[in-house]
Amino acid sequence: MDFNDTPQEAEFRAEARAWIAANAPAHLHDALASSTFGGLNTGGEDPIEVSKDWQKKKAEAGWACLMWPTEYGGRGASPIENVIWNQEEGVYGKLSSMFIIGHGMCGPTMIAYASEEQKQRYLPKLASGEEVWCQLFSEPHGGSDLAGLRTRAEKDGDEWVINGQKIWTSGAQNSDYGILITRTDPNVAKHKGLTMFFLDMRSPGVDIRPIKQVNGQSGFNEVYFDDVRIPDAQRLGAVGDGWRVSLTTLMNERMAIGGSIPTGVPELLELVQSLAKDGGSAIEDPAVRSKLADWYAKSAGLRNTASRAISALSKGDIPGPENSIGKLVAGGLMQDVAKFGMDLQGFGSVLMDPKIAEGSARFQAMLLRSPAVRIEGGTDQILRNIIGERVLGLPDDMRADKGLPFNEIPSGN
Amino acid sequence: MNFDFSEDEKLVQEQTARYLTDKCGTDAVRAVLEGNEAYSSDVWQGLADMGLMGTALPEAYGGVEAGYLTLCLVAQELGRAVAPVPFSSSIYLAAEALRMFGSETQKELWLPKLATGEVVGTVAVTEGLIEAAADNLQTTVSGGAVSGRKLAVADGGIADLAVVLARGDQGVDMVLVELSGSGVSRHAVETVDPTRDTATIVFDGASSEMLGEPGAGWTQLDRLYDRAAVLFAFEQIGGAQAALDMAVGYANERFAFGRAIGSFQGLKHMMADMYVALKLAESNCYYAAWALASDSPELPLAAATARVSAIQAYQLCSRDNIQVHGGMGFTWEFDCHLYYRRSNYQTLQLGGLSVWENKLIDALAAAA
Ligand SMILES: Cc1cc2nc3c(=O)[nH]c(=O)nc-3n(C[C@H](O)[C@H](O)[C@H](O)COP(=O)(O)OP(=O)(O)OC[C@H]3O[C@@H](n4cnc5c(N)ncnc54)[C@H](O)[C@@H]3O)c2cc1C
Numbered sequence A: 001m002d003f004n005d006t007p008q009e010a011e012f013r014a015e016a017r018a019w020i021a022a023n024a025p026a027h028l029h030d031a032l033a034s035s036t037f038g039g040l041n042t043g044g045e046d047p048i049e050v051s052k053d054w055q056k057k058k059a060e061a062g063w064a065c066l067m068w069p070t071e072y073g074g075r076g077a078s079p080i081e082n083v084i085w086n087q088e089e090g091v092y093g094k095l096s097s098m099f100i101i102g103h104g105m106c107g108p109t110m111i112a113y114a115s116e117e118q119k120q121r122y123l124p125k126l127a128s129g130e131e132v133w134c135q136l137f138s139e140p141h142g143g144s145d146l147a148g149l150r151t152r153a154e155k156d157g158d159e160w161v162i163n164g165q166k167i168w169t170s171g172a173q174n175s176d177y178g179i180l181i182t183r184t185d186p187n188v189a190k191h192k193g194l195t196m197f198f199l200d201m202r203s204p205g206v207d208i209r210p211i212k213q214v215n216g217q218s219g220f221n222e223v224y225f226d227d228v229r230i231p232d233a234q235r236l237g238a239v240g241d242g243w244r245v246s247l248t249t250l251m252n253e254r255m256a257i258g259g260s261i262p263t264g265v266p267e268l269l270e271l272v273q274s275l276a277k278d279g280g281s282a283i284e285d286p287a288v289r290s291k292l293a294d295w296y297a298k299s300a301g302l303r304n305t306a307s308r309a310i311s312a313l314s315k316g317d318i319p320g321p322e323n324s325i326g327k328l329v330a331g332g333l334m335q336d337v338a339k340f341g342m343d344l345q346g347f348g349s350v351l352m353d354p355k356i357a358e359g360s361a362r363f364q365a366m367l368l369r370s371p372a373v374r375i376e377g378g379t380d381q382i383l384r385n386i387i388g389e390r391v392l393g394l395p396d397d398m399r400a401d402k403g404l405p406f407n408e409i410p411s412g413n
Numbered sequence B: 001m002n003f004d005f006s007e008d009e010k011l012v013q014e015q016t017a018r019y020l021t022d023k024c025g026t027d028a029v030r031a032v033l034e035g036n037e038a039y040s041s042d043v044w045q046g047l048a049d050m051g052l053m054g055t056a057l058p059e060a061y062g063g064v065e066a067g068y069l070t071l072c073l074v075a076q077e078l079g080r081a082v083a084p085v086p087f088s089s090s091i092y093l094a095a096e097a098l099r100m101f102g103s104e105t106q107k108e109l110w111l112p113k114l115a116t117g118e119v120v121g122t123v124a125v126t127e128g129l130i131e132a133a134a135d136n137l138q139t140t141v142s143g144g145a146v147s148g149r150k151l152a153v154a155d156g157g158i159a160d161l162a163v164v165l166a167r168g169d170q171g172v173d174m175v176l177v178e179l180s181g182s183g184v185s186r187h188a189v190e191t192v193d194p195t196r197d198t199a200t201i202v203f204d205g206a207s208s209e210m211l212g213e214p215g216a217g218w219t220q221l222d223r224l225y226d227r228a229a230v231l232f233a234f235e236q237i238g239g240a241q242a243a244l245d246m247a248v249g250y251a252n253e254r255f256a257f258g259r260a261i262g263s264f265q266g267l268k269h270m271m272a273d274m275y276v277a278l279k280l281a282e283s284n285c286y287y288a289a290w291a292l293a294s295d296s297p298e299l300p301l302a303a304a305t306a307r308v309s310a311i312q313a314y315q316l317c318s319r320d321n322i323q324v325h326g327g328m329g330f331t332w333e334f335d336c337h338l339y340y341r342r343s344n345y346q347t348l349q350l351g352g353l354s355v356w357e358n359k360l361i362d363a364l365a366a367a368a
Helices: A007-023 A026-033 A047-060 A079-113 A116-127 A242-258 A265-274 A286-314 A321-343 A358-373 A380-391 B007-023 B026-033 B041-049 B068-080 B087-101 B104-116 B217-253 B265-293 B299-330 B336-348 B353-367
Strands: A133-136 A152-156 A159-170 A177-183 A194-200 A206-210 A220-231 B121-124 B140-142 B145-154 B161-168 B171-178 B184-188 B198-210
Touching: A007 A079, A026 A079, A047 A079, A079 A116, A079 A133, A079 A177, A079 A194, A079 A242, A079 A286, A133 A159, A152 A177, A159 A177, A159 A194, A177 A242, A194 A220, A194 A242, A265 A286, A265 A321, A265 A358, A286 A321, A286 B265, A286 B299, A286 B353, A321 A358, A321 A380, A321 B265, A380 B265, B007 B041, B007 B068, B026 B336, B068 B087, B068 B217, B068 B265, B087 B104, B087 B121, B087 B161, B087 B171, B087 B217, B121 B145, B145 B161, B161 B198, B161 B217, B171 B217, B217 B265, B217 B299, B217 B336, B265 B299, B299 B336, B299 B353
Parallel strands: A133 A177, B121 B161, B140 B161
Antiparallel strands: A152 A159, A159 A220, A177 A194, A206 A220, B140 B145, B145 B198, B161 B171, B171 B198, B184 B198
């Protein structure tokens, strides 16, 4: 066990650091650093443009999607080198948020299931940010119960015809491509009749409508499909094998978002060290100390758990369901931290104005964005089911749809 | 960077686990629980035969010098087995205090005997129903003679040697007392965890030797506790894992309403939360193990972090293991209470949760 760099890792770190120092958009540093959770601050410049610029620059120098093979736009780097890069990239890493789904989920799915020709065509542009991808999984009738989805794909010659609706699709409005899971056979059990595709988001018949979120932003969308045609060559995996393909995506999702979700704990530490309370500093208050210690231990636990997962990954282990704990812990933790950070500042902390509220209204932003962490990519309850069943080996829930063909499953509203 | 134990380290863990599974089942724990003996001398001897007490001690003093990372994994197995032996008092505390602060003569005299288990050591701090602190110690030491009462000393009834905290001329001293000598009387006390020997020790002019610097006793104790906390935390996660395993096993077998109780989300999610608490603690323990083994300046923060989350994990897992078992969980006959007792006993050794929360924040503020 050694938490220090090996000489080789130190060399890699120095190289990354030097390249970043010479190439990063330094004029955005302070703005990026004051970004709040869910609110990227690019100092008035167009966030999409600056994000794409930085991504392109990284790709040209071999610093994009580090763990992908070089022929697909990556660097062929090890998981540890990838961690080192992320540490060194620091605040500039915030410019990657619009690519997380494409790089973390769509790319690995393409690597696993697309043809060689397709990989050559799509992956380098995905890596360089030139083309943005989204994940079209959830539907009004298929969220937690993803396999309950209804969007139909029907074969017509060499093409498939898609009709239906997706919802909660993050970044669809800025995306060029998407991976799409559909139902190709409603007469078999729900997990068995699914098929995965990727498609051009500008295909005729695709209609994207942004949804306004609790925090006022519109990161996610409804996406309607009206006789959208997809070539059979863009099918990922066999017909009827979509569920298995989706597991590749979801497994990578855990790694992509697992270790990196903020908790708000460093911000809270900063706050209680500077905030006055009862004639002293808030960090001297016993109640503050007790809560902060508990939360710090949890956030450190997440960090150290992520480190262990990286070590396992370097040894060739596949990220397993135990990585579900990252999001499960971080979501609730941030919600608690946000409320406490505001509690300490009194009623004035209801103010949202970033010029007045502490830290550009960072705790307020956490308060309003954190509920989504407990839902997106698997709700807290679904994650507890996964841990209970897949990690601990407890018996499955009783399922009312067990063994039934999809079209005979009872559905509510 | 490498965030895992080595194959060699894991091998010792496996050997320890195998031995304990074989020779330290809950029947051995229960023999102590029922008061048949103060500790399991068979298990103690068995661990000694394997050389485990000397795991991290220098070869020059009769140890194996296999490192603190290995010792951490041994601790995890002792915790998993709820082993009724004075390992923590003797090795993580007494031997470590001697190694850190002892003179050459003291080390040569005691460490080899501690390493073979022939001598059992402990630390005597607590005096009353208040968290011990540098400014509330009543026990005194003057001209080497110790007088005062230590209310609760873990393994105090079976120890041969005690590291005692007492008020001297220049502040708090850490001194070494042979418990077989004159001026020492002791009696066993009943505690929430009868699987561990605990005694009240009264010193009446008992002779002692200075350990370390005069007046530096309390800061030495803090440094000692930072190291011991990591090893205690490993015992705690071992115990937490055993309690969780027990809960999962029962939930898979016990049926109610025509189905295994583990299929009810109320219980499934409770056990998922036990797992989460344990995982976080385990990962913090890994980091702390590295800080301990590498003498990192981050040790105080890493140790406090591991200790806080290990206390939480063990208390949660042992508590909710009883819940999963229903009425059976509240019987003397079922083993649930072994974990419940041990977790709460161990929580309070070295100072309880609030003490370690405070240490964590102090270390955090110092680092920031
Ligand atoms: C900000 C955000 C971004 C998102 N981005 C994307 C995206 O890019 N692509 C995409 O495909 N999806 C995306 N999603 C969708 C997300 O994955 C779903 O919202 C999520 O899986 C929950 O599904 P649902 O909304 O249908 O809720 P439901 O499944 O209807 O859940 C409602 C409640 O029922 C509970 N519940 C359901 N089933 C069970 C069960 N078996 N046991 C116990 N409780 C249960 C849930 O925990 C929840 O509390 C996003 C969501 C959010 C909030």
